[in-house]
Amino acid sequence: MLEIEFWWLVALPVFFGLGWAAARIDIRQVIREARNLPSAYFRALNLLVSEDTERATDVLVDMARAERGNTELQLALAGLFRRKGETDRAIRIHQSLLQEATLDSADRQRVTFELALDFLGAGLLDRAETHLTALLDTPLEARALPKLLSLYSAEKEWAQAIETARRLEQASGHPRPHEIAQYWCEIAQQAFNHSQDAVVVEAVEAALAAHYKCTRANLIAGRLALRQGDADAALARWQRIESQNAEDLPLVAGLIADAVLDGGAGAMDQSTAANLLRGYWQQCPTVDVLDATFKVVTRAEGEAAASALLADAVRQKPSLLALSRQLEHGNAGDVATLRPLLGQHTRRLSQYRCTACGFRARAHYWQCPACSAWETYPARRVEELNIYD
Ligand SMILES: [Zn+2]
Structure with missing residues (x-):
């Protein structure tokens, strides 16, 4: 019942849109073009809809061989390869697309982004970074920045993470004070471990400037003061945490x-x-x-x-x-x-717990009321399963 209502919610605006479009587009032209599409295209589409990516890929490979100049087709094929985990094949297709002299700059950017995703999937972070940074100052910057940010975070390149997060803030309009303060704290903690006291002080202040409730910054600053023999300053730093966030006391x-x-x-x-x-x-x-x-x-x-x-x-x-x-x-x-x-x-x-989804219940069930799986309730109570979370 719910699904039908939701469907109508989506469908109504679409119907209005179609009506609007029908008044403007020569419908015969549309039909003519649809007839011109190879039937293999629909076969691949059908297989994709029924989630048979294996056979859809075969069909698309055949089509791609016949139509080498079709960028969309090549992109679709490479996307399928990546989804199937065959990143090397996806990389080959994207790289050969980039060598096409006829590719316009918008398509070149799209392919570059897809190639960056291939490299991320393959764990080749350096090459992913090169392709993502190539997209800065292009219309694809907003899509490249989040990928770049998680890449720098994974590589613990905190200075670059901060720069990227700042850029992402501007591009998206969403402030990210918690993350930026944490990146500064990572820098501060590293410097603390290597006894670079001046860097610690600088990074702590930058963290607090990014997010004044960053308790971690004051924790580190207090540790530094104590190590420098100033217990008074350390205690003053730590006492600030009470007003920052009492949950961190x-x-x-x-x-x-x-x-x-x-x-x-x-x-x-x-x-x-x-x-x-x-x-x-x-x-x-x-x-x-x-x-x-x-x-x-x-x-x-x-x-x-x-x-x-x-x-x-x-x-x-x-x-x-x-x-x-x-x-x-x-x-x-x-x-x-x-x-x-x-x-x-x-x-x-003394509750029972579903091994499939973790749902807890007072009674034993043969079918889990939460995830509908069968026989997922051991006849043992939680304590007897040695699970205490
Ligand atoms: Zn369950």
């Missing part, structure tokens, strides 16, 4: 705890840090924040305060990870908090 809590407990020059005092991290746990109650807070509280306020912290954490935000921390530190906890927590987890673990 687990990534910084451990760093803050270690810097404070190492007691480097200018580090904040331990009880200030304990309160800071308690605040972080309220904003983002994860086990990593809890671990960091526990370490600092143990040192600053003693074991009793630390074990009270764990008990509070399990009560406020019950999780098996938090509970295991509580048990590790010699506190058995109380069964009242344990029972609902266990119930919640065992409910999840």
Whole structure:
């Protein structure tokens, strides 16, 4: 029922368009041209529609042999070869097309783009890059840029990735702050590993200029400051993450705890840090924040305060990870908090799971209600399958 309605939605404008066209085109001319098309063309089209690419290719190869000068036909054939994974044959066709002196510049660009896709498919990235960059400043630039961007990203050519992303932003009108900031962070991290401190500083600032909420930039900047012996500056950097994105606090809590407990020059005092991290746990109650807070509280306020912290954490935000921390530190906890927590987890673990699509269900099915496959439900519960995701 739905399909019919959708079909009409598409068909109506088409019919209007046809009516418009019929008034302007000599319909007899169209019929004459259609009659002139070789029947092999329709045979190939039919086979393609029925997804028999193997036989469609055979038909097209025969046709292409008879009509060497037909660029469209050669392009269609090469496209089929690439789709079948025979990239070497696709490359040969595209390369010989490019050698045709009669090819106009628009077709030359199209073939160049197709050839670049062949090279990408074959993993020949250098040659793909050459052909894609040849398309910059042509009408095909907007199609070449995304391919070029993923190529530079795969090759970890971050400077070129940034330049390409900027160009793509202009061509498409869609800003890409997250990606550009991450490319800068890749440069910063590399420079950090090679002790090129000036480059780190520059790249971190560029990342934040591209995306002011880039937490990774401040993480790296803090690490650099700490390595340079300025714990105060490191802590200031890391504390900025709270206002950038509180969801990333687990990534910084451990760093803050270690810097404070190492007691480097200018580090904040331990009880200030304990309160800071308690605040972080309220904003983002994860086990990593809890671990960091526990370490600092143990040192600053003693074991009793630390074990009270764990008990509070399990009560406020019950999780098996938090509970295991509580048990590790010699506190058995109380069964009242344990029972609902266990119930919640065992409910999840006692489901059945489709091996074809991953759909979970409380009952066992012979046919999956999600993907309709048969006999894809093992008669074992999720926990017994050793799947915990
Ligand atoms: Zn399924």
